[in-house]
Amino acid sequence: MEFLSNLIVNIGVWIKGLLVGGGVAEHGAALVVKAIGAVVVGFFPLMVVVFLIWAYRKIAARMQGRLGPNSSGTWAGPYGILQTFADAIKMLTKEDIRPQGVDLIPYNLAPILVVFASVMVWAVIPFGPGRGLIGADLSIGIFYILAFSSAALIVFLMAGWSSNNKYATVGAFRAVAQLIGYEIPQLLAVLAVVMVTGSLSTQDIVGSQDVIFLVTLPVSAIIFFLASMAEINARPFELLEAESELVCGYFVEYSGMKFGMFYLAEFMNSVAVAAIFTTLFLGGWRGPWVDQAPILGTVWFLVKMGAVIFLWMLIQITLPRLRIDQMLAFNWKFLVPLALVNLCVVGLVNKGTTEGFPGGASAWTRGSILLGANLAMILATWGMLAVGERQARRRREAWQAAQAGELEVVV
């Protein structure tokens, strides 16, 4: 029971004990344990994605009144759970067609780097309390995450431009327009969290969530969620791929495993974004009984992450695509101003609470004041949108009336 309650850390301690017993120096043994940890963290997203692709196809099929992967044709395990493995084997054994005139170095480097960028994010995601269940508790944790998640943009540009294909070029150009735009609201939403926490370390951010930030900073959470949906190009913002207009966007010319790696990285990014959202706004590993059994922290983390991924799937399967100008307008004319206002309001209200309670406000008092400010912000935004909508409708009706009048004159 003792061993099970903190399983992962204890396995690490056990391996280290074995190595030291076998005559390896203390320092070397610690390094070996770290390396094993890196392999586990590196392969964790891959394992999740293998399951996730199956779950996604199954849920999408159910929502569209289909069966999805199953065993009615060829045997693919119960409920078709082995379908992903079959697909992986198929992709591995497909011929890699290298189109004419591609720019070889960026063309071949892009699939490797896209997987690389989405794996690197996992170094600072806290899976549980303490130093044992996080890869590296960097003091610049969230900054590191933002840096690596925006590195994907360069890879998309590399893949699209080097492919010697017009669709790929257009896809890459759109990628730049979309991803740089949505990075800003994402950054500003994270800044509000950093401000309240006072630290960039992911473990500190989780630690300071006595009341989860989804409750105290709902506007930041909504902005971050929408901006991340765009960053991983999920369906309403899926302009980079847009099957019906761009065929596949920046990776049209990739085939075989290289195509598979782009597909893999897309799912890995969405898992990573769910993990980041859980860490920032849902309290990460925090939950009941974690102080008795730290392994429960990992379970809570995975449960919350699963809930975020499910929400992502629901949105992705339900909504149609936007047009690119609508999408950029949504970012620059709605999300960015809202994020700026949010940052000002959170900064002033939180500081005001600190100054207003000289004895120090409790987490609940601070939380409810912040929540009140956020709700006021949401109501104000709602009201402005409603007014704008009404004005637009009135203008449209006037225009239509004028059109109808003109037509009658012509007739």
Add this chain to the structure above:
Amino acid sequence: MLEQFTFVGFLLVVALFLGIFLISLSWLLRPKRPSPRKSEIYECGLRPHGEPWVRFKAQYYIFALVFLIFDVEAVFLFPWALAYNWLPFYAVLEGVIFILLLGAALVYVWRKGALEWM
């Protein structure tokens, strides 16, 4: 601190290895029968028309310039947000004024019509 970054170093190796491993595994397993017809560029089944690397109208270059302003702003705001808990009220107010100045820049760009897809 350095101890923490050793992990990042290890993960860097693992992450690079993962990609290279997948590509080399498929290189070992896949058939290799290239032909000129097969390696033609995809363009809806037709012969590709002209060069793809043409002079392309980047409709969003002003977006990119605006992005640059805001990205640099974020660099300034991160230290401010990090020191926030120790700052007195007037320092927070100064930060807010800085953000409002940028908001004014956004309004200016908007009124100038730079945020339209051309």
